[in-house]
Amino acid sequence: MVPAVEESSFLRACRGATVGRVPVWFMRQAGRSLPEYRALRGSGSILQAIADPALACEATLQPVRRYGVDAAIVFSDIVVPLHAIGFGVDVVPGTGPVVASPVRGPGDLDRIRPLEEDDVAHVAETVRLVAKELAGDGTPLIGLAGAPFTVASYAVEGGSQGFTRLKTMLYAEPKTAHALFDKLTRAAIVQIEEQIAAGAEAAQIFESWLGELDRYDLEEFSFPYLARIAEAVRKKGVPVIFFGTGMGGHLERIAALGFDVVSIDWRMPIEDARARLPGAAVQGNLDSTVLLGPKEAAVDRALRIVKAVVDAVHAFKWK
DSSP states (O other), X not given: OOOOGGGSHHHHHHTTOXXXXXXXXXXXXXXXTOHHHXXXXXXXXXXXHHTOHHHHHHHHHHHHHHHOOSOEEOSOOTTHHHHHTTOOEEEETTTEEEESSOOOSGGGGGGSOOOOGGGGHHHHHHHHHHXXXXXXXXXXXXXXXXXXXXXXXXXXXXXXXXXXXXXXXXXXXXXXXXXXXXXXXXHHHHHHHHHHHHTOSEEEEEOTTGGGSOHHHHHHHTHXXXXXXXXXXXXXXXXXXXXXXXXXXXXXXXXXXXXXXXXXXXXXXXXXXXXXXXXXXEEEOOOGGGGGSOHHHHHHHHHHHHHHHHHHHHHOOOO
């Protein structure tokens, strides 16, 4: 009998339930490391590939077949909403997101129209196709969306070019910044709600550049919007996962925003994070550059993280 997806080790772990082993999945499962992925994608833009539900479905499923991971994550991107509304963004191979005409002031905000359901219908169709394929083995599917500060960094800077213009906007034009973040928050909610409606059983929110802000700016320009997204996801009845980097000083605050799972980068021991997050599950912690070394080193580091998690769980006094 095929196990119900709700009883999968991944979803149980997300909800803080006991699991027989540590579930495993990878942030960029569908990626350049897979030869079948490179053959599928070719050399075109990732946004072109995402626009093709059949291709995106196959890209999502490839690592599940190859590695037998405990969860799939939809093949999509955090700038999909900006692209879908015609804002003028592309993801250039080897460069990342590039915006032809970035936001430079309040007058540019009119170009960011509300995201409609039809704008992301192709992503929803991908989710439906993947969910149908995964229904036979009980593997859950993770949907994704980008959080406002990170998406805004591309919209304002014009690409992966630092954060100077965006952070200047926070101080010089805070009303413009808040208006921009509100628009991007609304878009993220539509993006993720459509994926959940189509069959995603969990949602990961990417605020990748959270570590660029100090606590004062986080409280004003990031946390309120993250809380809105987390609340919208939880209302749909699925676990919500937070991903950010450089956030060791903010773990407790992030968990308090309503996230079920908090991703940890390599900058702090995962057992310390576990002790500081009694109300949330913890994932991550592997420095991806270890994969550039010998296989034995990568396996040893991964096993160390797993052992640290298991030891921390055994030592943790659950309330």
